[in-house]
Amino acid sequence: MKTIDDLISEGVAGKRVFVRADLNVPLEGTTITDDGRIRAVAPTVAKLAEAGAKVIVASHLGRPKGAPDPAFSLAPAAGRLGELLGREVAFATDTVGESAQAVAASLADGQVAVLENLRFNAGETSKDDAERGAFADQLAALADLYVGDGFGAVHRKHASVYDLPKRLPHAAGDLIATEVGVLKKLTEDVKRPYAVVLGGAKVSDKLAVIDQLLEKADRILVGGGMAYTFLKAKGHEVGISLLQEDQVPVCLEYLARAEKRGVEFVLPVDVLVSPEFPDLKGKTPAHPTVVASDAIPADQEGLDIGPKTRELYAAKLADAGTVFWNGPMGVFEHPDFADGTKAVAQGLLDSPAFTVVGGGDSAAAVRLLGFDENAFGHISTGGGASLEYLEGKTLPGLAALED
Ligand SMILES: Nc1ncnc2c1ncn2[C@@H]1O[C@H](COP(=O)(O)OP(=O)(O)O)[C@@H](O)[C@H]1O
Ligand SMILES: O=C(OP(=O)(O)O)[C@H](O)COP(=O)(O)O
Numbered sequence: 001m002k003t004i005d006d007l008i009s010e011g012v013a014g015k016r017v018f019v020r021a022d023l024n025v026p027l028e029g030t031t032i033t034d035d036g037r038i039r040a041v042a043p044t045v046a047k048l049a050e051a052g053a054k055v056i057v058a059s060h061l062g063r064p065k066g067a068p069d070p071a072f073s074l075a076p077a078a079g080r081l082g083e084l085l086g087r088e089v090a091f092a093t094d095t096v097g098e099s100a101q102a103v104a105a106s107l108a109d110g111q112v113a114v115l116e117n118l119r120f121n122a123g124e125t126s127k128d129d130a131e132r133g134a135f136a137d138q139l140a141a142l143a144d145l146y147v148g149d150g151f152g153a154v155h156r157k158h159a160s161v162y163d164l165p166k167r168l169p170h171a172a173g174d175l176i177a178t179e180v181g182v183l184k185k186l187t188e189d190v191k192r193p194y195a196v197v198l199g200g201a202k203v204s205d206k207l208a209v210i211d212q213l214l215e216k217a218d219r220i221l222v223g224g225g226m227a228y229t230f231l232k233a234k235g236h237e238v239g240i241s242l243l244q245e246d247q248v249p250v251c252l253e254y255l256a257r258a259e260k261r262g263v264e265f266v267l268p269v270d271v272l273v274s275p276e277f278p279d280l281k282g283k284t285p286a287h288p289t290v291v292a293s294d295a296i297p298a299d300q301e302g303l304d305i306g307p308k309t310r311e312l313y314a315a316k317l318a319d320a321g322t323v324f325w326n327g328p329m330g331v332f333e334h335p336d337f338a339d340g341t342k343a344v345a346q347g348l349l350d351s352p353a354f355t356v357v358g359g360g361d362s363a364a365a366v367r368l369l370g371f372d373e374n375a376f377g378h379i380s381t382g383g384g385a386s387l388e389y390l391e392g393k394t395l396p397g398l399a400a401l402e403d
Pocket of ligand 1: 223328332333
């Protein structure tokens with residue numbers, strides 16, 4: 001893979017460089033609650049700007065439905081990037097329209113602009129090659145060179161990640177280079193027992209990853225929204241908890257395969273439940289109840305792992321050689337459901353294992369819950385991306401940079 005240093009030595013001054021970043025940060029309204037992903041890519045942007053490039057930064061945020069939606073605007077992220085760089089950052093109020101074209105045309109050497117959310121355009125995530133390609137053509141018209149540095153999105157076959165680098169001379173940014181360097185080590189030289197902790201809310205994406213992890217890990221601990229499809233597969237009632245009903249047979253097959261292969265597959269023994277999803281804005285107390293994981297009432301939602309599970313998971317991490325963790329154990333954004341995530345973070349710190357935490361929300365959780373991010377082996381900006389990398393899959397966004 002070509003690096004940005006290669007690109008800079010070939011000359012970027014006066015050139016418009018499109019940087020595909022992952023600025024998908026957690027927001028409360030327009031307030032960024034954790035700016036880790038912006039901090040992670042800022043050095044790449046600064047390096048290019050200092051070399052005289054006209055830098056056009058683009059990203060997705062959340063999962064809008066292919067049309068503009070102010071709740072998913074990148075304007076707050078653009079503002080924060082400007083603060084971190086200590087320079088003015090222009091903002092285009094669209095992605096490939098009049099505003100983007102005007103901003104791209106008016107940039108002076110060394111200036112930086114951020115485009116509006118790529119996913120406001122249906123072409124970005126389309127499964128249709130022609131529709132994605134047409135959007136990539138419009139993006140390509142804005143720039144001369146492409147730098148891929150949105151590690152959190154390299155597992156997506158999206159226009160800005162996969163199709164655009166095929167249309168412009170390209171290189172990998174410093175964040176992608178660092179992330180791949182650490183994760184590569186984890187695939188080549190893994191100290192055992194190798195424990196993987198999975199949680200979070202992107203259940204269908206992450207269930208698929210278990211297929212390969214069953215061949216690689218010694219222990220798989222499941223919490224967060226993921227756990228309930230497994231509990232259902234074991235024949236338990238899960239009330240109104242997050243459930244991927246169509247994946248129940250897949251979970252059953254995973255449980256059977258884990259047993260056959262001698263992989264320890266650990267599920268919550270107790271959970272915190274509440275009759276409704278908590279108020280994440282006002283943080284009104286939710287007064288959760290602890291119930292055994294085989295006794296979730298029909299009208300309740302599982303929102304965190306319970307105290308016995310916290311102890312169990314900490315014990316399973318205590319003698320691990322390597323731990324990869326993606327996905328919070330509960331709705332950590334509310335203090336009543338943060339203890340499971342805290343216990344796993346503490347379990348990682350207390351373990352002698354090499355620890356990697358991956359994922360936008362997992363990394364944010366570690367910082368927001370007051371842990372020192374430097375105490376972990378590596379905090380990755382990508383959850384799904386690192387999981388798929390560890391699976392040994394070809395990631396579209398990396399393959400496109402290698403071409
Ligand atoms: N039991 C649960 N029910 C619903 N949502 C959950 C549950 N446990 C965790 N979550 C939510 O999962 C989200 C993070 O999931 P995900 O995006 O998959 O993680 P990451 O960004 O680290 O890859 C958090 O916002 C958290 O509130
Ligand atoms: O947050 C992200 O992934 P992650 O939750 O797996 O870390 C990335 O920004 C990718 O977002 P997506 O899962 O909506 O494609």
